[in-house]
Amino acid sequence: MSALSRRSVLSLPLFAYLLSKAQFARAQGPAARNTDWTSYAGDTRCLRYAPLDQITAQNFNDLEIAWRFKPDNFGVRPEFNLEATPLVVNGVLYTTVGTRRDVAALDAASGELLWMHRIDEGARADKAPRKLSGHGVSYWSDGKGDDRIIYVTVGYQMIALNAKTGEPIKGFGAGGMVDLKLNDDQEIGPLNDDIGLHSTPLVCKDVVIIGAAHTVGTQPKHHANVKGYARGFDVRTGKRLWIFHTIPQKGEFGYDTWLDGVDQVGNAGVWAQISADPELEMVYLPVELPTGDYDGQYRRGAGLFGESIVAVDLHTGVRKWHYQLVHHGLSDFDIPCAPMLVDIPVNGKMVKALAQPTKQSFLYVFDRTNGKPIWPIVEKPVPAGDVPGEWYAPTQPFPSKPPAYDQQGVSEKDLIDWTPELHAEALALAKNYRMGPLFTPPSVWSDTGTWGTLICPNATGGANWPGGAFDPDSHILYIYSKTEADVGGTIPNADKTRSDFDYIYSRGTPPPGTKVTPRGDVKPGQLTVRGLPLLKPPWGRITAIDLSKGEFAWQVAHGETPDEVKNHPALKGLTIPRTGRPGVLAPLVTKSLVICGEAGFATQSGGRRGALLRAYDKATGADRGAVYMPAPQTGSPLTYMQGGQQHIVVAVGGGNYSAELLCYRLPKA
Amino acid sequence: MRISLGFGAGLIAVGVMALAFAAVAQDGRVATSGVYSKAQADRGAMLYADTCQRCHGSSMEGLDVAPPLTGPRFLGNYLGQPAAALASRIRTSMPLDMPGSLGQQASADLTAAILAANGYPAGSDALPSSSSQQQTITIDAVK
Numbered sequence: 016m017s018a019l020s021r022r023s024v025l026s027l028p029l030f031a032y033l034l035s036k037a038q039f040a041r042a043q044g045p046a047a048r049n050t051d052w053t054s055y056a057g058d059t060r061c062l063r064y065a066p067l068d069q070i071t072a073q074n075f076n077d078l079e080i081a082w083r084f085k086p087d088n089f090g091v092r093p094e095f096n097l098e099a100t101p102l103v104v105n106g107v108l109y110t111t112v113g114t115r116r117d118v119a120a121l122d123a124a125s126g127e128l129l130w131m132h133r134i135d136e137g138a139r140a141d142k143a144p145r146k147l148s149g150h151g152v153s154y155w156s157d158g159k160g161d162d163r164i165i166y167v168t169v170g171y172q173m174i175a176l177n178a179k180t181g182e183p184i185k186g187f188g189a190g191g192m193v194d195l196k197l198n199d200d201q202e203i204g205p206l207n208d209d210i211g212l213h214s215t216p217l218v219c220k221d222v223v224i225i226g227a228a229h230t231v232g233t234q235p236k237h238h239a240n241v242k243g244y245a246r247g248f249d250v251r252t253g254k255r256l257w258i259f260h261t262i263p264q265k266g267e268f269g270y271d272t273w274l275d276g277v278d279q280v281g282n283a284g285v286w287a288q289i290s291a292d293p294e295l296e297m298v299y300l301p302v303e304l305p306t307g308d309y310d311g312q313y314r315r316g317a318g319l320f321g322e323s324i325v326a327v328d329l330h331t332g333v334r335k336w337h338y339q340l341v342h343h344g345l346s347d348f349d350i351p352c353a354p355m356l357v358d359i360p361v362n363g364k365m366v367k368a369l370a371q372p373t374k375q376s377f378l379y380v381f382d383r384t385n386g387k388p389i390w391p392i393v394e395k396p397v398p399a400g401d402v403p404g405e406w407y408a409p410t411q412p413f414p415s416k417p418p419a420y421d422q423q424g425v426s427e428k429d430l431i432d433w434t435p436e437l438h439a440e441a442l443a444l445a446k447n448y449r450m451g452p453l454f455t456p457p458s459v460w461s462d463t464g465t466w467g468t469l470i471c472p473n474a475t476g477g478a479n480w481p482g483g484a485f486d487p488d489s490h491i492l493y494i495y496s497k498t499e500a501d502v503g504g505t506i507p508n509a510d511k512t513r514s515d516f517d518y519i520y521s522r523g524t525p526p527p528g529t530k531v532t533p534r535g536d537v538k539p540g541q542l543t544v545r546g547l548p549l550l551k552p553p554w555g556r557i558t559a560i561d562l563s564k565g566e567f568a569w570q571v572a573h574g575e576t577p578d579e580v581k582n583h584p585a586l587k588g589l590t591i592p593r594t595g596r597p598g599v600l601a602p603l604v605t606k607s608l609v610i611c612g613e614a615g616f617a618t619q620s621g622g623r624r625g626a627l628l629r630a631y632d633k634a635t636g637a638d639r640g641a642v643y644m645p646a647p648q649t650g651s652p653l654t655y656m657q658g659g660q661q662h663i664v665v666a667v668g669g670g671n672y673s674a675e676l677l678c679y680r681l682p683k684a
Numbered sequence: 685m686r687i688s689l690g691f692g693a694g695l696i697a698v699g700v701m702a703l704a705f706a707a708v709a710q711d712g713r714v715a716t717s718g719v720y721s722k723a724q725a726d727r728g729a730m731l732y733a734d735t736c737q738r739c740h741g742s743s744m745e746g747l748d749v750a751p752p753l754t755g756p757r758f759l760g761n762y763l764g765q766p767a768a769a770l771a772s773r774i775r776t777s778m779p780l781d782m783p784g785s786l787g788q789q790a791s792a793d794l795t796a797a798i799l800a801a802n803g804y805p806a807g808s809d810a811l812p813s814s815s816s817q818q819q820t821i822t823i824d825a826v827k
Binding site: 091092093095096098114141142146147213230231233234474475501520521522523524539540541542543545546548554577578579582583584585596597598614615616617618624647669670671 | 738739741742743745746747748749751754755756757759760761762763764765769770772773776777780781783784801803825826827
């Protein structure tokens with residue numbers, strides 16, 4: 016589908032009535048106290064913070080569900096993983112929903128549907144690399160009544176909608192839409208070429224910044240995949256203003272870091288959320304690694320700007336500074352979330368800083384005006400691997416502060432040891448793999464040797480795409496991370512129809528058809544011991560990092576101990592501390608609390624199956640409350656004031672519980 | 685600095701244990717008793733490689749938005765649920781580009797493959813394809 020037809024946009028017949036009703040309802044409350052949430056993580060600084068204090072430690076457990084929104088029918092099948100953080104502007108909540116990635120506008124006080132927008136992209140969406148509803152929408156206003164909602168479709172088209180009606184903005188692109196597969200300084204086929212996006216656009220002043228995402232790169236079909244350039248567009252017209260080549264073209268800065276040139280590589284997309292400083296007029300791009308999450312045979316060299324933070328000019332896209340966090344990545348660390356633009360005291364002086372959470376559990380902190388590290392970042396030697404044709408970076412950068420917020424690397428001391436028997440079984444399992452510190456690379460599967468390398472953090476973190484939260488008053492940054500092992504294993508690739516790599520990731524499993532010599536009960540790739548995780552808990556945690564010192568303020572396990580651990584016969588009689596749960600989460604911080612939902616279902620009090628939305632003391636991490644959710648958190652929470660009441664909205668779902676938005680607030684007296 | 689990975693659970697754990705056992709369907713079977721056949725799991729594994737692997741990973745480890753189908757995060761979604769819950773989810777919503785294209789037999793075979801990958805033992809009989817029969821089989825925890 017190349018143009019947005021009136022027929023393809025469904026505007027509900029009663030939207031005008033509903034909108035006027037909503038506006039009337041909003042007028043009843045103390046409008047002066049209403050607050051907004053105007054960007055995915057609060058604002059363009061991506062701090063996930065709101066200075067609200069109606070919901071406190073004293074009343075958190077009194078929260079009740081004010082409304083819920085079930086987007087099962089937005090798309091031909093229900094969605095189970097709603098990752099969006101909605102926006103709230105002037106009493107209306109905006110979000111992407113459903114497997115078709117429709118846009119819905121709800122009354123923020125009641126949850127009533129005001130309008131919805133739908134586009135059926137047909138095969139273009141069916142073949143897209145990044146499906147489902149994505150991370151949400153963006154908002155822009157000229158302050159004079161031209162208010163717009165902007166999002167990227169499953170099929171990689173940018174659409175601007177009238178925020179009041181949901182109608183496409185006629186003067187934006189072609190009939191409200193910009194085809195992002197065009198004008199990208201490379202030829203991209205309309206259907207089969209591998210590019211899309213699931214994060215929201217970033218709007219800063221009058222510029223929309225758009226990244227790119229590709230199919231997950233564990234076993235890429237082609238090493239010369241589409242390149243993931245970043246672009247800036249005029250928010251009024253949709254006209255391209257600039258492009259930044261995340262893989263430099265010949266003659267551009269960084270090209271010489273590619274030993275074999277750049278013709279045989281792709282990716283290096285910016286799929287994570289982007290941040291921007293409107294005062295400095297700088298955009299901060301978190302770039303993923305080039306093609307091959309674990310295999311870099313066709314991209315020898317450090318490979319700028321793979322896994323780099325790149326600061327570019329808001330209006331021109333010209334690079335101001337960059338810092339590569341991983342040279343020639345071989346562990347799929349990407350940079351998964353928005354750089355957090357934090358103002359912090361350093362040696363008695365406030366500094367405009369940037370804090371970057373990562374999958375590898377380092378928080379990298381820079382002066383965001385020039386890219387200089389706040390605390391020294393030291394290049395240290397790292398192990399090489401054994402994959403034929405692979406190139407290994409001799410060193411990687413290690414921050415000296417703050418400490419890593421989660422486990423890095425795997426050694427015998429990290430294996431479960433609740434009982435001597437369990438530890439012995441864990442050791443027997445682990446000895447089938449290589450173990451080593453962070454950046455120990457994937458290794459080749461061998462029937463007589465090892466089945467690969469045990470890695471932790473793995474490709475989903477540590478921390479991941481939701482990012483962190485930051486309190487600008489205390490200068491404490493809060494980050495959720497998980498502790499979970501995986502296998503970095505590579506095999507010779509015999510099936511060139513599936514991938515044109517010579518060696519390809521296999522996650523510890525042998526080449527197809529290989530006879531595997533039995534090793535007791537242990538099977539390649541299986542990382543549990545009697546159903547228990549291989550690594551010691553906590554399996555999920557929240558860390559509070561005081562950025563005025565570069566030190567931890569506290570760290571707590573986040574998430575209730577799983578039922579199967581509580582009830583495990585091998586642990587009978589033992590007192591098991593709260594273990595936390597592995598997931599993909601971000602907390603919210605308010606004037607009074609740190610708030611975060613759990614990952615994974617557990618049996619709750621009263622026998623209900625569900626998860627908890629938890630509140631913590633900001634200074635100590637002590638529990639300050641917990642309320643029931645019918646399913647785990649999938650999209651990070653936001654908060655706003657509406658009608659004199661503080662609301663918390665969070666997306667939940669998972670397993671066989673389809674996606675749902677929940678809105679909590681305190682009951683009126 | 686305060687690191688508190690403190691002790692939770694306590695009395696709640698006792699209650700949870702009782703509830704978990706109560707969750708097993710009356711007169712039903714549990715997955716650890718062997719509720720699928722090896723031949724069925726092998727069929728499911730082949731189907732998985734063609735249909736599911738590109739999103740869920742070569743050994744069901746999960747990639748990006750596709751959740752893991754093995755290990756603790758799988759149990760976090762399906763522990764205590766009937767096998768029908770998993771089979772139905774597969775049948776009605778997967779794969780992403782052709783939801784509804786997998787029928788009862790295919791979804792039962794895939795469920796068997798997922799159980800096998802999680803270390804549940806094979807039994808003598810295949811997992812029934814009928815949803816009503818799958819309702820009597822509870823996914824318990826491998827121990």
